[in-house]
Amino acid sequence: MSQDADNIRKWWQTSIIDMEPGKIAFRGHPIEGLIGNVSFPQMIWLMTRGDLPTKAQALLFEAALVAGVDHGPQAPSIAAARMAATCGVGLNNVMATGVNMLGDVHGGAGEQCAELYYEVAQAMNEGVELEEAVEAALQNWRETRGKIVSGFGHRFHKPVDPRAPCLMQLVREAAAEGTVSGxxxxxxxxxxxxxxxxxxxxxxxxxxxxxxxIFCELGFPAPLSRGLFCLSRSVGILSHGWEQMQQGGRNKGPMPPNYLPLYQPKDPDE
Known part of the structure; x- marks a missing residue:
């Protein structure tokens, strides 16, 4: 092989897929052995982690993915997707519009919360008691990020987010079975x-x-929490985008047309 050919092959290096004519293998697993034998959550795990989860790990992972699929048109990502669907773009553009709304404020809280959990866990690994580690981490959070702690409180679901207790119960059961530490x-x-x-x-x-x-219990790095949430919420974005396409409508904005934004002229003295 010439030096140029070798350099070209090394331009992109990956341990994810081994592919050549007539061959496809993901993380060393031939595609023929994966199709029909692993679930989609297991495949996500394999692609991001490099190995296959146990059945118990996969079930807990799947529960987290299921819980985040949708939160209705009041969620910015879903609203944006539905508006895009009325602008004549394709379904892939609709989905991209919704996913691109998932930022630090809407969609990034899971990553930020995982960072907080890992900070506490690190302190505990160094011998700090749980409550002390939590107080120190929260003080650091408030000094650097403000009073709102990602992962806690909800503008709509008060006093309980119905998804959280179900997921936490599954974690407790998984911990009792030795699937995760708890x-x-x-x-x-x-x-x-x-x-x-x-x-x-x-x-x-x-x-x-x-x-x-759940993502921390299963050992996912904090940044993957955001990516996994994007995968999960993509299901809702797809569903709402498709539904809006079936309903029709053109250039549907965020408010009915008989409601107009408040015009507030600028104070000339400002």
Whole structure:
């Protein structure tokens, strides 16, 4: 092989796929052995982690993915997708529009929450007690990110986000069976209690806090929490985009046409 050919082959290096004419293998597994034998959540795990999960791990992982698929048109990602669907773009453009709305504020809370959990876990690994580690992590959070702690509280679901208790129960059951350690469930609930004490009222753990518990329990790095949420929410974005296409409508904006934005002229003295 010439030096140029060798350099070209090395331009993109991957351990994810081995492909040549007549051959496709993901992480060393021939595609023929995966089709019909692994679930889509197992495939996501394989592609991102490099190995296949146990059945119990896959079930817990799948539960987190199922829980985040949709939150209705009031969610910015879904609203944007539905509006895009009325603008004459294709379904792939509709989905891209919705996914591109998933940023630090809407869609990124799971990653931020996982970072917080891992910070507490690191302190505990160094010998700090749970409650002390939580208080220190929350103080650091508030000094650097403000009073709103990602993963806790919800503008719509009060006092309970119905998704979180279900997921946390599954984590507890998985911990009892030895599938996961249960450490991050304890950390998440300790943070929830600490926030409640500081505000003088209970606060809900939301979907981001609960799925972050699961992703941390399963060993996913914090940044993947956001990517996995994007995969999950893509199901809702696809569904709403397709539904809007069937309903029709053109250039459907965020408000009915008989409601106009408030015109507020600029104060010339400002």
């Amino acid at each position: 450490q991050f469930a304890e950390i998440g609930e300790a943070i929830q209690r600490a926030i409640g004490r500081s505000r003088g009222a209970d606060i809900a753990m939301n979907i981001d806090g609960a799925t972050a518990v």
